[in-house]
Amino acid sequence: MQMEKFRKNSMKIIAVLLAAGILLAFHLFPVLVYCVTGENVYEKVSPVHLSGKTVFISDMHLTRNHLKEKSNFPVNLPDDTKNLVIAGDLFDSPGFFNELGGDENNVSKPFCTALKFINNSPGNIYFTVGTPVHDPGFLADSRFSNYGINCNQTTIHIAGRAAIFEIDGLNVAAHHGDYIASGVFDCMTSYFSKKLGKPLILERLWKSSINLDNNYWLITAHSHIPAIDYKHKIANPGAWNPVPVIGGDLKNAVVVENGSVLLVKLN
Structure with a gap:
């Protein structure tokens, strides 16, 4: 018994x-x-039509320390950049967003402050909302869908959590990437899979799971590990802040122009 x-x-x-x-x-x-x-997060997303050189960056994670050392943290875009897409985690925390004078009733000031870190800003910047522990979650609300923020000669468009861009005939689905894995585990998996010659393995699984047509490029971020996979049409521009222990290959961008997609280092 x-x-x-x-x-x-x-x-x-x-x-x-x-x-x-x-x-x-x-x-x-x-x-x-x-x-x-098998949920497709892009099913109800309308494409944004763009033309000219379009640069994708992500994971700047701005903090008050960056405000003190602005000259050491520039994003130097190519002179002929026509559009910029920031794929989430522009801010390091909702608290810092608030420190910059932002809240649900006033989102302009933090974004215009962030713009000071970007040289050669184009006329249009598109922002896909990142992880709620970094970018304020309310930015993904429907009331901010296609919301435009005017900062001098630049308009920053809040594009929600998932966005589709048609760039001179090339289709791109953009997302921060936190729907794929949590930060630390995404970073570690991406780091070691890239070392083993299998980059973007989680992104490949996600693209297949949501049945995203291979006519679309998938550009995600979140892992902080830059990589590009031409066979499966997936790219990740990496980050602008190092990851503890791992460090990081920083200040990269994915550039879309004339039907080509390249992972490049920005000076």
């Missing part, structure tokens, strides 16, 4: 641990949810 009771209790413990492990895996790697549901 005791052995039977022990066996049943052991099976219960194993079942609980297994369920907890599965839930943890889905939490750390949200891409698994999309593997199950």
Whole structure:
């Protein structure tokens, strides 16, 4: 009887641990949810039509320290840049967004302040909202859909969590990438998979899971690991701040021009 009771209790413990492990895996790697549901986050997204050299950057993670050392943290865009897309995590925290004078009723000042870090700003900048622990989550609300912020000669367009761009005939789906995996695990997985010659392995899984047509390039961020995969049409511009321990290949961008997609280092 005791052995039977022990066996049943052991099976219960194993079942609980297994369920907890599965839930943890889905939490750390949200891409698994999309593997199950097949939800396409771009299904109801209307494309934005652009023309000319379009530069994608991400993960600037601006803090008050950057305000003190502005000259050491410039984004030097090519002179002939026509459009810029910032793929999320422009700010390091909602708190810093608030420090810059921003809230749900006034979003302009933080964005115009961030613009001071970008040289050769084009007339139009598109911003896809990043992780809620970094970019304020309310920016993804429908009331800010296609919201325009005028900063001198530049208009910053809030493009929501997911955006589609048609750039001179080339289709690009953009997303910050936090729907793929949580930050640390995305970074570590991306770092080691790239070292092993299999870059963007999680992004490939996500693109396949959401049934995004291979006529579309997928440009994501979040992992802080720059990479490009021409076979599967996926790219990640990386970040502008180093990752603890790993460091990072910083100040890269994905450039779309004349039907080509390149991962380049910005000076």
